[in-house]
Amino acid sequence: MLDLKKAIPKRLLEEKNISLVASLINLILITFIVLPIFAILVKAFISPRGISFENFIIFWSNSYYREALYATFMAAIFTVITTSLIGIPLAYILVRYDFPGKSFFSILVLVPLIMPPFVGALGLYKILGISGVVNIILVNILHVLDKPVNFLYGDMLLFALSDYDKIYLPYGIILINTLHLYPLIYLNCAASLSNIDPSLEEQAENLGSRGFHLFRTITFPLMRPGWMAGAVLVFIWTFSDLGTPLIVHYFKMLSVIVFFKLYEITAGNPSPVSYVIGFIMVIVSFITLFISRKYISLSRYVMMFSGGRHVRRLYRPSGVKLILVYFFLITLSLSALSPHIGLTLVAFSKKWVLTLIPEQFTLDNFYYVTPLAAPFIFRSFIYSLIAAGIDIILGAFIAYIVSRKLFIGSDLLDLIATIPLAVPGIIFGLGYWALFYKVPLLDPLSYTPIILTISYSMRRMPYTVRAAYAGLLQIDEALEEASINLGATRMKTFKKITLPLLVMNLFAGGILSFINALIEVSTTFLLVVTDKYAPTTWFLYFRALADPRRGLAIASAVGFLFVVIIAVALFVTNKILGSKMGSVFRL
Amino acid sequence: MVRVKLVNVTKRFGDVIAVNNVSFEVKEGELFTLLGPSGCGKTTTLRLIAGFYKPDSGEIYFNDELVNNIPPYKRNTGMVFQNYALWPHMRVFDNVSYGLKLRNWPPRKIIKRVKEMLKLVGLAGKEKRYPSELSGGEQQRVALARALVIEPRVLLLDEPLSNLDAKLRVKMRSEIRKIQKKLGITTIYVTHDQEEALSISDRIAVMNKGKILQIGDPVDIYEKPKDIFVNDFIGTTNFIPARVIEVDSKARKIILNINDQKIVKDYYGDVEVGMDVICAVRPESLSITSLSEKPKDKPFIVGRIDLIDFLGKIIRYEIETDFGLIRVDTSEKSLREKFKEGDKVAIVIEPETIRIFTK
Numbered sequence: 018m019l020d021l022k023k024a025i026p027k028r029l030l031e032e033k034n035i036s037l038v039a040s041l042i043n044l045i046l047i048t049f050i051v052l053p054i055f056a057i058l059v060k061a062f063i064s065p066r067g068i069s070f071e072n073f074i075i076f077w078s079n080s081y082y083r084e085a086l087y088a089t090f091m092a093a094i095f096t097v098i099t100t101s102l103i104g105i106p107l108a109y110i111l112v113r114y115d116f117p118g119k120s121f122f123s124i125l126v127l128v129p130l131i132m133p134p135f136v137g138a139l140g141l142y143k144i145l146g147i148s149g150v151v152n153i154i155l156v157n158i159l160h161v162l163d164k165p166v167n168f169l170y171g172d173m174l175l176f177a178l179s180d181y182d183k184i185y186l187p188y189g190i191i192l193i194n195t196l197h198l199y200p201l202i203y204l205n206c207a208a209s210l211s212n213i214d215p216s217l218e219e220q221a222e223n224l225g226s227r228g229f230h231l232f233r234t235i236t237f238p239l240m241r242p243g244w245m246a247g248a249v250l251v252f253i254w255t256f257s258d259l260g261t262p263l264i265v266h267y268f269k270m271l272s273v274i275v276f277f278k279l280y281e282i283t284a285g286n287p288s289p290v291s292y293v294i295g296f297i298m299v300i301v302s303f304i305t306l307f308i309s310r311k312y313i314s315l316s317r318y319v320m321m322f323s324g325g326r327h328v329r330r331l332y333r334p335s336g337v338k339l340i341l342v343y344f345f346l347i348t349l350s351l352s353a354l355s356p357h358i359g360l361t362l363v364a365f366s367k368k369w370v371l372t373l374i375p376e377q378f379t380l381d382n383f384y385y386v387t388p389l390a391a392p393f394i395f396r397s398f399i400y401s402l403i404a405a406g407i408d409i410i411l412g413a414f415i416a417y418i419v420s421r422k423l424f425i426g427s428d429l430l431d432l433i434a435t436i437p438l439a440v441p442g443i444i445f446g447l448g449y450w451a452l453f454y455k456v457p458l459l460d461p462l463s464y465t466p467i468i469l470t471i472s473y474s475m476r477r478m479p480y481t482v483r484a485a486y487a488g489l490l491q492i493d494e495a496l497e498e499a500s501i502n503l504g505a506t507r508m509k510t511f512k513k514i515t516l517p518l519l520v521m522n523l524f525a526g527g528i529l530s531f532i533n534a535l536i537e538v539s540t541t542f543l544l545v546v547t548d549k550y551a552p553t554t555w556f557l558y559f560r561a562l563a564d565p566r567r568g569l570a571i572a573s574a575v576g577f578l579f580v581v582i583i584a585v586a587l588f589v590t591n592k593i594l595g596s597k598m599g600s601v602f603r604l
Numbered sequence: 605m606v607r608v609k610l611v612n613v614t615k616r617f618g619d620v621i622a623v624n625n626v627s628f629e630v631k632e633g634e635l636f637t638l639l640g641p642s643g644c645g646k647t648t649t650l651r652l653i654a655g656f657y658k659p660d661s662g663e664i665y666f667n668d669e670l671v672n673n674i675p676p677y678k679r680n681t682g683m684v685f686q687n688y689a690l691w692p693h694m695r696v697f698d699n700v701s702y703g704l705k706l707r708n709w710p711p712r713k714i715i716k717r718v719k720e721m722l723k724l725v726g727l728a729g730k731e732k733r734y735p736s737e738l739s740g741g742e743q744q745r746v747a748l749a750r751a752l753v754i755e756p757r758v759l760l761l762d763e764p765l766s767n768l769d770a771k772l773r774v775k776m777r778s779e780i781r782k783i784q785k786k787l788g789i790t791t792i793y794v795t796h797d798q799e800e801a802l803s804i805s806d807r808i809a810v811m812n813k814g815k816i817l818q819i820g821d822p823v824d825i826y827e828k829p830k831d832i833f834v835n836d837f838i839g840t841t842n843f844i845p846a847r848v849i850e851v852d853s854k855a856r857k858i859i860l861n862i863n864d865q866k867i868v869k870d871y872y873g874d875v876e877v878g879m880d881v882i883c884a885v886r887p888e889s890l891s892i893t894s895l896s897e898k899p900k901d902k903p904f905i906v907g908r909i910d911l912i913d914f915l916g917k918i919i920r921y922e923i924e925t926d927f928g929l930i931r932v933d934t935s936e937k938s939l940r941e942k943f944k945e946g947d948k949v950a951i952v953i954e955p956e957t958i959r960i961f962t963k
C-alpha cells in the first residue's frame with residue numbers, strides 16, 4: 018500500500034514531464050519539417066498579383082522546363098525499371114540458390130552502399146566518360162566506334178509530343194543511379210522473399226505450376242511489398258537527386274533548375290518557378306509514398322497464416338544455370354565496383370591520359386588537396402557531429418514516446434518523424450529558404466551553419482528513431498522476462514541490459530545520421546552560398562572539381578576519403594546492429 | 605481414380621529418420637488416415653506422396669506407375685496444407701481457379717466449375733472475397749475446393765482441421781467425409797487427433813517415430829490394438845501391471861496374477877512363467893462398487909476416488925490406487941448419488957476386456 022502511494026504521484030509527474038517533452042518535440046518537428054513543406058506548397062500559388070495559378074502557367078509555358086519535367090520523370094521511372102531488373106533476380110538468386118561463393122557475393126553486391134552517389138559519378142568519369150576506359154577499348158582497341166561517346170552525360174530522344182515537347186531519356190543519369198541504387202531494391206526484395214511461407218509456393222507447385230509461371234503468379238506478388246518499398250526509395254531518390262546531374266553536367270533536371278534559380282532568391286526576388294518545382298516534388302513524393310503504403314500494408318496479411326513447418330526453399334543450380342548465375346553475379350560485381358576502382362585509380366594517379374590504367378601512381382593529389390580541404394572537412398565534421406547528436410536525443414525520445422504510446426499525439430509524432438524518408442533534400446533546402454529567409458538565427462544567408470546543421474539533423478532523424486525503436490521492442494521482451502523471473506532486480510536489469518542496448522542502437526543510428534550528413538549534397542548545395550561556411554561536399558564540387566589543372570584527380574582524392582570514412586562507419590554500425598542493419602535501408 | 609502404394613519407403617533428414625521403412629496401400633476411393641503424435645513423420649509421408657521430397661529408398665506407386673521421379677507439379681495430387689496456404693493476394697475465385705487455368709480450361713468452363721465447387725463446399729457467393737476476409741472454417745473450405753477442383757488423382761490432407769475450434773472441427777470433418785464419398789476420390793488424411801481419425805476414416809495407419817505400427821479399420825484399431833503404444837494413443841487406457849504364473853501352450857491359455865488375484869486369458873504371444881506383463885483396460889470396461897458389494901469371481905482393485913468428472917453422457921471417476929491413477933467411465937446415473945470424492949471403492953475388472961502386452 019505504501020509503495021502504491023509513493024508510486025502514483027511519481028508516475029503522474031513523469032507523465033507530465035513526458036507530455037511536456039513530447040509537445041516540445043512536436044513543435045520542433047512541425048517547425049522544421051512540416052512548415053517548410055507547407056511554405057513551398059503555399060508559395061507556389063503566390064505571385065506578384067496575389068494568389069493564382071500564374072506560377073504554374075509560367076512553368077508550363079516554358080518548353081525547357083517541360084522537357085526537364087519529362088526527363089526527370091523518365092530518369093526516375095527508368096531507374097526503377099533497371100534497378101528492379103537487377104535487384105529482383107539478385108534477391109532471388111541470393112535467397113533461393115545455394116552455390117559456392119554465395120556469401121562472398123552477398124557482401125560484394127552491397128559495395129555501392131559505401132559510396133556517396135555523386136562520388137560514384139566522379140569515379141565513373143574515367144570508366145564511362147569521354148576519355149574513359151570503355152571508350153578507349155571501343156575506339157582505340159576494338160575499333161567498334163569511330164569517336165568516343167560520353168556514356169555519363171548523354172540523353173536520347175524517346176519521342177516527341179510536339180516540336181516543343183520532346184521526351185528525353187537521360188541514360189547517363191539512369192546508368193549511374195542504377196549502379197548506385199540497385200541494392201535498395203535487392204535488400205527490400207530479399208527481406209520479403211525470405212519471409213514468404215514456403216507452403217504458398219508448394220501449393221502452387223502441387224496444382225501444377227512451376228518455373229516462371231510460379232514466379233509470376235505467386236512468388237513475385239508475395240514479394241511485391243518489399244519491391245514497392247525499394248522502388249519508392251529509388252524513384253524519389255532519382256526524381257530529386259541533385260549531385261549526380263551536376264557532376265555529369267546534365268542540367269535538364271528539375272533539381273538542377275531549382276539549384277540554378279537559387280540566386281534569384283538570394284538576390285531578394287523569389288523565383289516562383291522553384292516553388293512550382295518544389296510543389297511538384299512534394300506532391301510526387303507523397304503520392305508515391307501513399308500508393309506504396311497501400312501495397313506495403315499487404316505485407317501484414319502475407320504473414321497472417323501460421324502453423325506448418327517451414328521448409329526453406331533452397332536450390333543448388335547446376336550446369337548452364339550455375340554458369341548463368343556466376344556470369345550475372347560477376348558482371349554485376351564488376352560494374353558495382355567500377356566507380357570505386359575508377360575513383361581509386363584517379364585519386365592515386367599522376368597522369369592518366371588515354372591509357373587503360375594510369376602510368377604512374379602518386380600521393381601528390383592527397384598532399385595537394387589536404388591543406389585546401391582541411392577547413393571544409395573540419396566544418397563537415399562539426400555540422401555532422403552536432404546533427405547526429407541532435408538526432409540521438411530526438412531519436413531516443415521519439416522512439417520511446419511512440420513505442421509506449423504515451424500520449425494521444427504519439428501517432429502524429431510517428432507520422433511526422435517518417436516524413437524525411439520520403440521528402441527529398443531539395444525540398445528541405447527550398448523550404449528553409451521560403452520560411453527562414455531573413456529570420457534571425459535561422460537565415461541561410463547569414464546563419465548558414467545553424468540552419469545547415471538543423472537541416473542535416475531533420476533529414477537523417479529517421480535513422481536514430483528506427484534504431485532506437487528496434488532496441489526498445491527488444492528490451493520490452495527482455496524486461497518482461499526479467500520482471501517475471503527476478504522481480505526484485507528489475508532496476509539492475511534496466512541498467513545492465515536496457516540502457517546499454519538502447520545506447521548501442523542509438524549510437525549505431527547516430528553513425529548513420531553522421532555519415533549521411535557528411536555526404537549530404539542537395540540541402541548543402543541549396544543552403545550554402547559562400548565557402549566561408551561550406552562543408553566538404555561543397556568544396557569537392559565547387560572548388561576541387563572546378564580546379565582547371567587537376568580538378569578530377571583532387572576531387573577523386575577527396576571522394577576517396579569519403580569512401581574510407583563511410584566504409585569504416587558502416588563496418589562499425591554493422592557490428593552493432595547486426596542483421597537489423599538492413600532495416601535502415603528499408604521503408 | 606487411383607490406388608496409392610508405398611513400398612519400404614524411407615526418408616532421412618540428416619540423423620533423423622523421419623519415415624522408416626513404411627509400406628501401405630490405399631485403395632481406390634478410400635479415406636485412409638495417417639495417425640500419430642507430433643513429429644512421427646506424417647507430414648513427411650504426405651510430402652513424399654505429393655512429390656516435395658524424394659524417398660531415400662523404397663518406391664511410391666500411383667496404380668502401377670512408379671512416381672518416385674515425377675516432380676510435384678506433374679503428379680496431379682491435390683494437397684491441403686495445415687495452414688491452408690491460401691494466396692493472400694488473390695480472391696477466392698482466383699485461388700480456386702488457379703489449377704484450372706494452368707490446365708488451360710476455357711474461361712467459361714472455369715467460372716462454371718468454380719461455382720459448382722464453391723457450392724459443394726458451402727461457399728457460394730464468396731468468390732470476390734480475399735482470404736483475409738474469411739473465417740477460419742471458410743478458409744479451410746477454400747483450400748479444400750482449390751485442391752478438389754482440379755479432380756486430382758489423390759487428395760492429400762495435412763491436419764486440415766487443426767486450426768479450427770472444437771465445434772467447427774466436428775462439423776467440418778463430417779463434411780469432408782461426405783464430399784470425399786460423393787466424389788469418390790482416393791484420400792490420404794493426416795491427423796494427430798485419434799477421435800477425428802476414428803470418426804472419419806475407412807482405414808487408419810497408426811505411426812510412431814517414423815514407423816507404422818498398425819493398419820486397420822477404426823473398430824479394429826480401437827478394440828484390438830496390437831501394440832501398447834497404439835492402445836495408449838487411441839482412446840484413454842489404464843495400464844495395470846501383472847505377472848504370468850502359468851502357461852498352457854497347448855490350450856494357448858495363460859494365468860495371470862493381478863493384484864494377488866488369478867485370471868485366465870487366451871494368449872498367442874511369446875510369454876513364459878515369471879514374466880512381467882501389462883494389462884490394458886479401457887475406462888468404459890471397468891466398473892466400481894462399494895467394498896462390501898464387490899463380486900467374488902472377478903478381480904478387483906481397491907482405491908479412493910480422487911475426482912468425479914461429469915462429462916455429459918458419462919461420468920468419469922479418477923481413482924487413486926496402488927497401481928497409480930485408474931480411470932473408470934460409467935453412464936449409470938444412479939452411481940452419482942452413491943459415491944463421493946474421497947470414498948473407498950472397488951474397481952471391478954472384466955477379464956475378457958483386458959489386452960495383454962509384454963514390456
Ligand SMILES: Nc1ncnc2c1ncn2[C@@H]1O[C@H](COP(=O)(O)OP(=O)(O)OP(=O)(O)O)[C@@H](O)[C@H]1O
Pocket residue numbers: 326328617620621622640641642643644645646647648649796
Ligand atoms: N525439412 C526437414 N528437415 C529436417 N528435419 C525434418 C524436416 N521435416 C521433418 N523433419 C523431422 O522429421 C520428423 C518427422 O517430421 P514430420 O513433419 O513428418 O512430423 P509430423 O508427424 O507431421 O508432426 P506434426 O504433427 O508435428 O506435424 C521430425 O522429427 C522432424 O523434426
Ligand SMILES: [Mg+2]
Pocket residue numbers: 646647648762
Ligand atoms: Mg505435420
